[in-house]
Amino acid sequence: MTNYLEQCIQEHFSKIQKISPDEIDWDANLFEFYNLNSLRAVKLLSTIEVEFDIEFPNDELKKIKTLNHVKKLSEALIQKQDLDFAYN
């Protein structure tokens, strides 16, 4: 699942940002480094939500800063775990 999740995030993010998957830095700040606008951010998250049948809670959205956050939060939601660890 993790590999597929990673692959999915990578694929969609590279498509949205029009960059090669190899160039993606999972720890870079999405909004400052990648200049991701809110429209593209929602597009990425919507795609992940639909693909994995999860729902990012409203309160969590503002905490997401990196693709690693997206990945960990998605994993937690898929596995129905406590969400706090996603940002550690």
Place this chain on the structure above:
Amino acid sequence: MSPKVLLTSVFRPFSTNNKYNLEEGDKFLDFFSKRLSVESGLFPLHDNHPTVPLYLIAANIDAQVTILETPTLDEYKAELQKGYDVLGITFYTFQLPKIMHMIAMARKFAPRTRVVIGGFGTALSNLEDLDVDGISKGEGVRFMRSFLNQDTEAPLVHPVLTFDIRLRLAVQYPELGDHKCGIIVNGFGCPHGCDFCTTSAYYGRKHIPFIKSGAQLYALMQHYEKAQGVRDFLIYEEDFLIYNKFVKEFIKCTKASDNNYSWGCFATVKALSKYDLTELVKSGLSHVWVGVESVKSPFAKSHGKPIAEIMDELNAHGITTTGSIIAGLDHHTAKIMYEEYDHLASLHPSTVQISSLIAGPGTALRKHLKEENRLIETVDIKESTLYSETIRHPAFDPGELKQTIFKGYEYIYQKIGPTLLRMLETWFSGYQTLHSSPDPLLNLRSQILKKRILSVRPIFYYTLDQLPNANIRGQTQALLKELEGIFGGLDDPTTKKAEMIGRCFAAEHERRMVEGLHIYEPDTRSYYLLSDIPDKRTPVFPSKPGNNAVLVHAL
């Protein structure tokens, strides 16, 4: 083989406070309780407006069309999986997060379906970032015909579209009844080009007629009556009365027959000033939405007769009105806003709208404010409603303007009473003016007004304690007495009805004390239009039992 097309609005729920909705977002498409009769008591009105553009497009393309309105996500998913060639989703700006989720679902569950989006939401910038095959900006019928490689100039038809007006309370107590009105889309866009107007900007400051003549409009009304027994209409047109030749032809048609239709429209002071009001009354004018905007309205459309004179004349002829004003104009302060509310209340509009000044996409105002660095661009998209604060204003702190708007609604409610009472007062005023007229058409109008008065007055008999204050209660009691003097008291069946209404009000009052405001969520509405219709003038009936028929009329 006709293509299979799914046309849908965004998904519900609307009342859950989450990333898609605001807390107060439960009144989706309820133009009354959300906009025009925002009142704290139990008298607000409610309507169940359809998603008009979906029906207009469906009726004017050669396709097997399914229309979904306010589906749940599960219903939307199930429909997607039926395999459509094209999916069209209409949305407002504040619904962007919902439409993005719906696009993602379409790509997963219907990967071969081409996705098109439309509606006022498409005025937003950067939509090319969305994963869609087409963006319909402006008039959607022509766009969809072109998208499907069909004749964009083929004759147009108008679907029969209706909505029901009722008390908001009737959502919980259907026995309170409702009233059916027809919706007629006369045209799009507005030539006035007011600098703040998103509609005008959206259609490139042009007028795009849908109905081509006054005679066509009248024939369409006749069709509505024949098909659904509807005799009351709301005409969608930004400034209907400005199209003088069109309106005169329409008036001529109404005079040539035993007209008993009633119609409402949007009109500017500028256009209203050019008419002899009795001619409009004879043709059935019964409601006008007038953009009052401000005591010091800076807009050219407000030039003409003094607004107070126009509103007095409308009220005196039994024509109910919507008076709308804009909050947050440059000269506004909290104190001046109350002067605006006093002015608006003095015009005695039946319904009111107070919206904040919004610099919508594509407007001249937006450009000008951007240059002055006064746009607040960090507003959450889901908060892009009539009451958004998107402009920095020197006299209002963040959040203050919105608060002032809602205080304004309450202030007006306390001052001139609920919408329904104001309507009753206007109808009575019109009855008194018209009932002794020697003109048979004016006399007919007085009889229509009498019918309305008699149908609405029972609402107040056993609900006086629910009125906002002693002044309004006294005013209502005096009115009821005056009505009894002219029309007599309530007969037995009407007394029983009045008592039933009183019980519903009392029950809701008690429920609300314990549980708070009632939450409204619209039902899913779905319509299936038969395929390969050789002649669009033939009524189109649903293929699925239980759904309402969608009828069309050739223009």
